[in-house]
Amino acid sequence: MTSSASATGPTRSTIGAAARGSDRAHTVDSMNESGGFTVIEAIRNGQPFKPAVHESLAQESPIVSVRDFSLYYSDVKALFNIDMGVPRGKVTALIGPSGCGKSTLLRSINRLNDLIAGVRVEGDIFIDENPVYAPNVDVIELRKRMGMVFQKSNPFPMSIFENVVYALRIDGERRRGVLEEACEKALRGAAIWDEVKDRLSESGLSLSGGQQQRLCIARAIAADPEVLLMDEPCSALDPIATLRIEELIGEISQKYTVLIVTHNMQQAARVSDYTAFMYLGRLVEYGRTSDIFQTPTLPETEQYVTGRFG
Amino acid sequence: MVWLTGLSLVVAMSMIIGLLAIVFLNGVVTFWPRQLDLVEMTGGDSLLGVAVREEAYSASPGKRIEIESRVASGELPADVMTEDGRLVRRLYMVGNKEVLPQPFRWVDIADIASIEHPVDATLYERMAWGAWIGKPEAVLLVQQKRVPVQGEGEGPALEGTTQTRWGERRFERDQLEFAPDEDGTVLVRERVFAAEGTGEARRLFNELHPEAAKRRAVIEHIKKHDIGRVNLGLEQARLRQREAELRRDDIIVRERARLDRALEAHERGRLSEARLAAARERFDRRRAELDAAVEAAQAERERTDALLDAEYKEILVEIATIEEYDDQYRVLIRDVTTGNFAPLAQTRPDEPLRISQVVRAITGNDLTFGQRVGVYFSRWWEFVSEDPREANTEGGVFPVIFGTVMMTILLSIAVVPLGVIAALYLREYAKQGAVTSVVRIAVNNLAGVPSIVYGVFGLGFFCYTVGRYIDAGPTNPWSPGMWFIGLGGTVVVVVGAILSQMFSKPVPGKALKLRHKLLGWSTFALWFGSVALVVTLVATTPFFKGFFRAGLPTATFGTKGILWSSLTLALLTLPVVIVATEEAISAVPRSLREASFGCGASKWQTIRRIVLPRAAPGIMTGMILAMARGAGEVAPLMLVGAVKLAPELPFEPHFPFFHLERSFMHLGFHIYDLGFQSPDSEAARPFVWTTTLLLILIVALLNLTAIAFRARLRRRFVSGAF
Incomplete structure (x- = not known):
């Protein structure tokens, strides 16, 4: 991937969408006579509207920039002209009701949607100004720059050690010392080292659910990715395991940029620095987590985060 | 509903268990040494034999009425007839094919006056002509020697005693020459009675038999290996010469065409006289060279033939020496019915049997339980480790086991990679749609094609097309x-x-x-x-031009062979492997693939590191099913490779080890052959059971090995799941 494609990329200092959205202007007045939900009305009626992107984002430098990105599953449009930047070194949460396209957006970033037949995209996504959807992109290389953690823990049917070093192995790394070092580092990073250090040769499937998920996180960070994509990483876990993962996300965010999809409003409030609210394939509001949860611009967002709709 | 389902399971299970139990029981009892009955019949007739089985039959009305009246008068016990008035008869194996009209004989229970179990009755299993049941009378030392005549105009002593290594023994002589030569001796055939009487004869027989058996084995080994080597050398020399001739013919044809072109060019005036002469000369020179090469090959062959002939003669002398020595040791076993003794051969009724012709002597009536167990296992060992004798009705089935196992292994080597790769493409790479559905349906339907169709295809395609191509080229x-x-x-x-x-x-x-x-x-x-x-x-x-054209018209690969059998059965079992593999691959969770792709793995890396290992147990299941199906299949093999008797194994312990072009023996076909093609169906009957038992055991063993392997894989890949 070359940076020569940056001619079409966003400017470095600001997040493109944020810059344009900074006047908080809305095409449709957000509080109209129908009792409040003008944006949702607009979405439902297919009218254009401008998402409320807070000014605070303008101060951040984006690592992932989504630009006018739309995605179709065959004929069904699943994402509508998304414009957003993911701030470098921060935790960004994607929230929204089921089927709003959070996971689709997340999977578009590392092109995991390529595996589904009939997926078609318009617009582009940039990682550090490198386009993701240019024809000459090496998808394998692209995916190596990102780690991904899934909804349900999915360790490979192999030993804990092999699970963690999988990304290095497929890169052709054979030196035992390098692998062991990377394994320990990743397991420490995922706060599971002390629990598994004596049984690295056991199957990854012999761990408990929470441990498995942390193992998956270790696997995702083993190759030192730039961005960590997490797709509802706690939804299959009990509260105590969830707590541990959430603590872990806090620790990880000091080193990596994290983009997390969650259904759990409290979780978004606890772990993330920024939150994006999506609805029916559109970005609705995007800003600092504290702002989104306490002083959202749009009534819809307030209604959603307080659990009154969605 | 629960009753119906349960009932059908019970019916199915009882049929399977019943079948297995019948095979198992009949197979297991076959080799148990049974008692030898000396049966005296009311007609004054007698026989010595082993009871095989009993059955009821409808006798002629006259006989039936007579026996009914004798039963009614209490003269005969009631069990000589069944309740519906049929007579009960018993089959005796009496052996002694050379002197008795039938080796098996039915006897009406009603006709039996008495049954005794004489301790001196013995069953001798022989190398040829089946069993001989009789009473051992003597062990003889037979030899031809020159002995002095007793006086002028008189013959030599025809009876007397002589010193042997067992002490003073009686001898008898037949005079073969009547005119004594200058030192006063004549040629006689001397029979020394080294042991007389049943007990003595048995004891000495047991002492001499191991040595004799060893001599027989040595002769067999020489005949098989040394003479085999000589024949192989002769054949190879012939092939080398033939190869040189064929090569000459090929090149001559090419050269002649060249010369013809030159002639034609000359006629049209485009080639000068001198160059035509050069072309002629070239042709003649080439032909002379090639003729010389052929002559050299011929000379080489003659030299080899001479060498090998000399070697052959030496081998014959060696065999003759051993046989001459072996010929001395005889055993006299008398048949109780006819009074004849067991002959050396059917054409030599005057000469008693050689000790080395006996495989095993079983003194059926005075064996202890331990000895019976010993005989039982020694018979089983012979069965699994020896070559067959007597049209497969005696001896062992070692080549049959070997052929079956080797074919099954070759079959799995062929079918598993092919099936797995095809399934991988179908499931992982091909775009799912109408075409893949059609392919899938076609593959599933292949499993339903009658196996004989595969046999015909294998014969036509593998043997006659591919095989012929390998032999003789296009x-x-x-x-x-x-x-x-x-x-x-x-x-x-x-x-x-x-x-x-x-x-x-x-x-x-x-x-x-x-x-x-x-x-x-x-x-x-x-x-x-x-x-x-x-x-x-x-x-x-x-x-x-083909690899084996020198051997033509005898086909090498262009005929039945173990390779073609394995490939035909691989084709037959391919659907099983493809379906099982496809299912195993599609059962690999999507989340695992996504995780692998998410780590930056390519498609092939994901398949190799995640999908295939995870699907391995399922693939093994497919392989197990394929092996079970393939090992038990007979119909196609009759066309493409299995034979009644294969003189050589498809494997030899020296280079090039595997002879995949050879035909082989197969347990399934062997069962069919024994049961339905045997000249002596009664003698073959016990072997049908044991062979069936063996086939079931081997298939079970192959499957168990694969299942154990699969279980290990499963433990490794899917442990401690949620």
Whole structure:
């Protein structure tokens, strides 16, 4: 991937969408006579509207920039002209009701949607100004720059050690010392080292659910990715395991940029620095987590985060 | 409903268990040494034999009425008849084929006056002519020697005693010469009674038998290996000479065509007289060279033949020496019915049996339980480790076991990679749609094609087409010019296919255009054409003359063989493997693939590191099913490889080890052969059971091995799941 494609990329200092959205202007007045939900009305009626992107984002430098990105599953449009930047070194949460396209957006970033037949995209996504959807992109290389953690823990049917070093192995790394070092580092990073250090040769499937998920996180960070994509990483876990993962996300965010999809409003409030609210394939509001949860611009967002709709 | 389902399970289970139990019981009891009955019949007749089985039959009315009245008068016990008035008869194995009209004899229970179990009755299993049941009378030392005559005009002593290593023993002599030579001796045939009486004879027989058996084994080994080696050498020398002749013919044809072209050119005036002469000279020179080469090969062959002939004669002398020694030791066993003794051969009723002709002597009536167990296992060991004798009704089935196992292994080696790769393409790479569905349905239907159809296909395609090609090269080769044009065309098509494939790949995330669809179809068509062209090119190459044409018209690969059998059965079991593998692959969770792709793995890396290991137990299941099906299949093998008696194993302990072109023996076919093709069905009957038992055991063993292996894989890959 070359940076020569940056001619079409966003400017470095600001997040493109944020810059344009900074006047908080809305095409449709957000509080109209129908009792409040003008944006949702607009979405439902297919009218254009401008998402409320807070000014605070303008101060951040984006690592992932989504630009006018739309995605179709065959004929069904699943994402509508998304414009957003993911701030470098921060935790960004994607929230929204089921089927709003959070996971689709997340999977578009590392092109995991390529595996589904009939997926078609318009617009582009940039990682550090490198386009993701240019024809000459090496998808394998692209995916190596990102780690991904899934909804349900999915360790490979192999030993804990092999699970963690999988990304290095497929890169052709054979030196035992390098692998062991990377394994320990990743397991420490995922706060599971002390629990598994004596049984690295056991199957990854012999761990408990929470441990498995942390193992998956270790696997995702083993190759030192730039961005960590997490797709509802706690939804299959009990509260105590969830707590541990959430603590872990806090620790990880000091080193990596994290983009997390969650259904759990409290979780978004606890772990993330920024939150994006999506609805029916559109970005609705995007800003600092504290702002989104306490002083959202749009009534819809307030209604959603307080659990009154969605 | 629960009753219905339960009932059908019970019916199914009882049928399977019943079948297995019948095979097991009959197979297990076959080799148990049974008592020898001396049966005296009311008619004054008698027999010595082993009771095989009893049955009720409808006798003639006259006999029936007579026996009914004797039963009614209490003269006969009631159990000589069944309640519905049929007579009960018993089958005795009496052996002694040379002197008795039938080796098996039915006896009416009503006719039996008495049954005794004489301790001196013995059953001798012989190398040829089946069992001999009788009473051992003597062990003899027979030899021809020159002895002095007793006086002028008199013969030698024809009876007397002599000192032997067992002490003073009686002898008898037959005079073979009547005119004594100058030192006063004549040639006689002397029989020394080294042991007389049943007990003595048995004891000495047991003492001498191991040595005799060893001599027999040595002779067999020499006949099989040394003479085999000589014959192989002769055959190879013949083939080398034939090869030289064929090569000469090939080159002469080419040279003559060249000369003809030169002649033609000369006639048209385009070639000078001098150059024509040069061409003539070249032709003559080449022919002379080739003739010399053929002559050299011929001379070489004659030299080899002479050497091998000398060796052959030496071997014959060696055999004769051992046989001459072996010929001395005889045993006299008398048949109780006819009073004849067991002969050396059917044509030599005057000469008693050699000790070395006996495989095993079983003194059926005074064996202890331990000895019976010993005989039982020694018979089983012989069964699994020896070659068959007497039209497969005696001896062992070692080559049969070997052939079955080897064929099954070859079959799995052929079918598993092919099936797995095909299933991988179908499930992982092919675009799911109408075409893949049709392929899938076709594959499933292949499993339903009668196996004999595969046999016919295997014979026609593998043996007669591929095999003949390997033997003799293409039947209708193209001319070299034509062939190279074809080669060029093929290269063009292959390059076209590659290009078309490159451009038919759609960019992920972009809409599929009509161009991609068209290119996709053209890729398919071009690859198909490439394969067809390559096959045509291989089948018509003028540069390949076959690997074994010197041996023609005797086909090497162009006939039945273990390789073709394995490939035919691989084809037969391919659907099983494809279906099982496809299911195993599709059962690999999507989340695992996504995680692998998410780590930056390519498709092939994901398949190799995640999908295949995870699917391995399922693939093993497919292999187990294929092996079970393949090992038990008989019908196609009758056409493509299994034979009644294969003189050589398809494996030899010296280079080149595997002889995949050889036909082989197979347990399934062996069962059919014993049961329905045997000249002596009664004698073959016990072997049908034991062979069936063995086949079931071997299939079970192969399966258990595979299952154990699969269980290990499963433990490794799927432990401690949620």
